[in-house]
Amino acid sequence: MSSQAEISERMRAILIDWxxxxxxxxxxxxxxxxxxxxxxxxxxSMESVPRKELQLVGISAMLIASKYEEIWAPLVKDLMCLCDNAFTRDQVLTKEKAILDRLHWNLTVPIMYMFIVRYLKAAxxxxxxxxxxxFYSELALVHYAMLVYPPSVTAAAAVYAARSTLGMNPPWTDILEHHTGIVEPQLLYVLR
Incomplete structure (x- = not known):
């Protein structure tokens, strides 16, 4: 966020929540x-985005992710409607192409969801x-400070926090340690 002139961590949090x-x-x-x-x-992290285009980046990113993950991606007009038609179809599609070009079309990445599903099976x-x-993993998505941790660590922290909240004893088992490669003191550091 330090490279962003018009966007703050709070604005990013509002976008992610939306x-x-x-x-x-x-x-x-x-x-x-x-x-x-x-x-x-x-x-x-790569491109300076004006404040008025932040929601456009969000909706274009969702369009990209939907095309990658969903069987039936939402229509551009439906996404535009969710933005109160603040952007045109051409703006959404142009931003979609700009994002894909900037990311070099690299969308196959380990996301937190993949790790959390595996860790929950182990638990x-x-x-x-x-x-x-x-719930904890979605809270982590909103908080900018969590971006310093790899998705695998954030997923493990979400499982640990959930087990702790629900009073499970012990909050971190040998099986979870084996599957995550993370020991309890590391998780306590993340959750501090």
């Missing part, structure tokens, strides 16, 4: 959400633990 709402409203797959946030963050979780872990 993207999460859009993902739920359109009933898109979780992979689409996590890839969308990855694309937004990568693009913002032999129930629905309550799963919901709590995904």
């Amino acid at each position: 993207i999460i709402e859009v993902q739920y409203r359109l009933t898109l797959m979780p992979e689409t959400l996590y890839l969308t946030v990855y694309i937004i963050d990568q693009y913002l 032999m979780c129930d629905t309550e633990l799963e919901n709590m872990a995904f």
